[in-house]
Amino acid sequence: MDIAVCVKRVPLVGSTFILNDDSMSIDTSRIGATLSPHEENAVEAAVRLIEAHGGSITLFSVGSAESLEQLREQLAIGADRAVLIETDGAEVDSQAAAAMLAQAINQDATSFDLILLGSESVDSGGYQTGIRISHALGLPVVTNVKGLSCEQGTATCERAVGTSREVYEVNLPAVITVLDGLNIPRYPSVPGRIKARKKPIDQVTITIPAPTSVRTSLRVPVSTSKGATNLGSGQEAAKALIDVFKQIGVMQ
Amino acid sequence: MILVYADHDRGVVDPLTFQALTFARNIDSDVHAVLIGGASTGLNPISAAAELGEYGAQVVVIADISGYADYAPLAAARVLVERLVATGATTLIAASSPRGNEVLAHVAAITDRPFTADCYRITAGEPHKIVRARWAGNLEEDVDVYSDVLIATVFPHSTQASTHPAPGIIQEITATVSERDLSVQVLKRVGAATGGVTLPEAKVIVSGGRGMGGPEGFGILEEIAGALGGAVGCTRVVTSAGWRPHSEQVGQTGTKVAPDLYLACGISGATQHLAGCKNSKTLIAINSDPDATIMSHADYIIVGDVAQILPLVLQEIHAALSVTHTS
Numbered sequence: 001m002d003i004a005v006c007v008k009r010v011p012l013v014g015s016t017f018i019l020n021d022d023s024m025s026i027d028t029s030r031i032g033a034t035l036s037p038h039e040e041n042a043v044e045a046a047v048r049l050i051e052a053h054g055g056s057i058t059l060f061s062v063g064s065a066e067s068l069e070q071l072r073e074q075l076a077i078g079a080d081r082a083v084l085i086e087t088d089g090a091e092v093d094s095q096a097a098a099a100m101l102a103q104a105i106n107q108d109a110t111s112f113d114l115i116l117l118g119s120e121s122v123d124s125g126g127y128q129t130g131i132r133i134s135h136a137l138g139l140p141v142v143t144n145v146k147g148l149s150c151e152q153g154t155a156t157c158e159r160a161v162g163t164s165r166e167v168y169e170v171n172l173p174a175v176i177t178v179l180d181g182l183n184i185p186r187y188p189s190v191p192g193r194i195k196a197r198k199k200p201i202d203q204v205t206i207t208i209p210a211p212t213s214v215r216t217s218l219r220v221p222v223s224t225s226k227g228a229t230n231l232g233s234g235q236e237a238a239k240a241l242i243d244v245f246k247q248i249g250v251m252q
Numbered sequence: 253m254i255l256v257y258a259d260h261d262r263g264v265v266d267p268l269t270f271q272a273l274t275f276a277r278n279i280d281s282d283v284h285a286v287l288i289g290g291a292s293t294g295l296n297p298i299s300a301a302a303e304l305g306e307y308g309a310q311v312v313v314i315a316d317i318s319g320y321a322d323y324a325p326l327a328a329a330r331v332l333v334e335r336l337v338a339t340g341a342t343t344l345i346a347a348s349s350p351r352g353n354e355v356l357a358h359v360a361a362i363t364d365r366p367f368t369a370d371c372y373r374i375t376a377g378e379p380h381k382i383v384r385a386r387w388a389g390n391l392e393e394d395v396d397v398y399s400d401v402l403i404a405t406v407f408p409h410s411t412q413a414s415t416h417p418a419p420g421i422i423q424e425i426t427a428t429v430s431e432r433d434l435s436v437q438v439l440k441r442v443g444a445a446t447g448g449v450t451l452p453e454a455k456v457i458v459s460g461g462r463g464m465g466g467p468e469g470f471g472i473l474e475e476i477a478g479a480l481g482g483a484v485g486c487t488r489v490v491t492s493a494g495w496r497p498h499s500e501q502v503g504q505t506g507t508k509v510a511p512d513l514y515l516a517c518g519i520s521g522a523t524q525h526l527a528g529c530k531n532s533k534t535l536i537a538i539n540s541d542p543d544a545t546i547m548s549h550a551d552y553i554i555v556g557d558v559a560q561i562l563p564l565v566l567q568e569i570h571a572a573l574s575v576t577h578t579s
């Protein structure tokens with residue numbers, strides 16, 4: 001089976017967010033970059049499916065040339081080739097990114113059986129790219145998937161709701177968006193990294209559709225540091241804790 | 253007029269919907285709620301409409317779709333698209349839940365409009381001025397959205413649900429959708445509920461991180477949660493290590509919760525974890541490191557080793573409960 005996976009480069013933010021002086025973007029000069037988390041699970045799921053059924057994996061990304069770093073990393077994990085839809089790195093909203101990805105997937109020589117994405121990206125939290133791609137390509141879509149298997153042209157998907165799981169079945173070709181927890185992504189091996197150097201990455205350009213969402217400002221929300229009350233230590237702390245439980249009404 | 257997609261799971265209205273109704277009311281008092289699915293979904297029209305009316309729904313549309321058994325996102329979206337046209341509503345709101353985001357993203361894709369998830373505030377206009385969460389709430393963005401009909405979801409727990417009784421007049425409609433629109437739907441459920449409280453509904457969450465030392469460390473958290481009628485939560489380090497199932501992960505890529513009590517044990521308080529628990533009414537942290545980030549976000553702290561403190565806590569809980577029982 002031939003699988004497409006849409007992945008996005010995002011800043012690797014530690015415990016604090018530092019913004020640029022114009023309050024429009026994150027200062028990335030001193031931090032690294034990574035893939036948006038659910039997408040690592042999407043690539044891992046694709047690699048497992050190919051290991052079981054044979055086939056190919058193509059990565060698609062809309063982003064700056066710096067995204068090559070993330071694409072190489074995922075090629076080292078087991079993807080076969082990548083298509084970078086290159087931009088100047090300025091933010092592309094989810095609606096525009098979806099249109100560009102759909103176009104690139106559509107005009108690719110491979111016709112894909114499965115298109116995998118993250119349910120939402122960590123930076124934008126748009127919750128929509130996979131759904132938009134499914135409409136653009138006329139394919140069914142299952143989202144928020146945490147369990148996935150494919151047999152004979154059908155994908156069985158599980159989605160967590162409370163403590164149980166909903167089961168969906170969908171005929172391929174289909175779009176599926178996945179969540180952290182679907183699997184535990186592997187790390188690239190040394191031979192994987194060496195092979196990845198020779199794997200092809202096509203760099204293409206697609207006109208960015210006019211934006212419908214335009215940022216005017218970005219800020220770190222005022223911290224709600226509360227000046228905690230220290231309950232002490234040992235038995236005394238345990239007793240004080242019970243008093244707090246009673247006071248806030250979680251214990252009689 | 254504003255339409256609110258009211259999600260329900262087999263007849264039980266998602267409590268986040270009440271936050272979405274409260275949010276919508278602040279934009280325009282003429283709020284109509286839309287419930288999808290007839291009796292086969294387990295929906296009781298009278299009681300559901302009464303509940304939604306309590307939170308300000310003037311009208312409650314109940315759409316019966318033939319062939320809709322439980323939940324089918326695209327079919328639900330088709331009904332909302334039809335309702336937008338039929339009513340001339342200028343705004344469509346839902347809670348930012350997996351289903352709320354999914355159904356509204358379908359509506360946006362079908363109608364080729366923008367979709368703005370995780371909103372804190374909306375000032376409708378041309379453009380719509382929106383304040384929304386980025387990075388799961390670690391950043392706030394002001395964004396101008398250009399659309400004739402605004403399609404948006406409300407960041408969980410950013411608006412407190414408040415009642416505002418309205419008539420909640422039931423308007424039943426029947427809808428037909430294509431077989432394709434029903435092709436993606438819930439076929440069955442597996443791993444039936446364990447009987448325990450689930451994270452989103454728990455009033456008390458006893459949560460553990462790397463500091464619990466290993467899977468066996470969670471036994472005492474289960475006991476404390478059990479005694480308080482709560483649920484166990486954990487960090488991503490814990491799920492990645494396979495100590496606990498991913499369904500218990502709290503945070504940016506886990507569940508976002510807002511219990512009365514969040515007891516964080518051996519958790520450092522990474523932004524990605526706090527994104528999921530910072531709206532808790534009371535946050536208590538137990539950590540051996542007084543400078544851990546979580547300590548400055550907590551209401552109460554205990555500096556110490558969880559392996560020493562937690563058994564004492566459990567002992568005190570048992571003592572307190574037995575006193576209540578015997579007196």
Ligand SMILES: Cc1cc2nc3c(=O)[nH]c(=O)nc-3n(C[C@H](O)[C@H](O)[C@H](O)COP(=O)(O)OP(=O)(O)OC[C@H]3O[C@@H](n4cnc5c(N)ncnc54)[C@H](O)[C@@H]3O)c2cc1C
Pocket residue numbers: 036037122460461462463464486487488489490501502503504505506507517518519520521522523524525528538539540541544556557558559
């Ligand atoms: C994109 C992305 C998404 C993420 N999403 C999530 C998410 O959804 N949820 C999440 O939780 N994380 C998430 N993370 C991971 C997050 O950044 C942190 O790595 C994680 O939350 C840390 O978990 P922890 O607190 O258990 O471990 P640590 O950070 O290692 O902290 C352990 C704490 O335990 C304390 N401790 C150790 N021993 C003891 C003891 N004996 N007694 C008391 N205290 C002790 C230490 O002082 C320390 O503070 C995400 C990360 C990324 C990059």
Ligand SMILES: Nc1ncnc2c1ncn2[C@@H]1O[C@H](COP(=O)(O)O)[C@@H](O)[C@H]1O
Pocket residue numbers: 006007008036038039060061062063092094097101116117118119120121122124125126127128129130
């Ligand atoms: N610029 C992009 N390049 C490649 N994939 C993307 C891009 N933006 C979004 N995606 C994919 O769409 C998913 C959901 O993103 P969003 O709808 O923006 O929250 C992400 O997890 C990615 O898989």
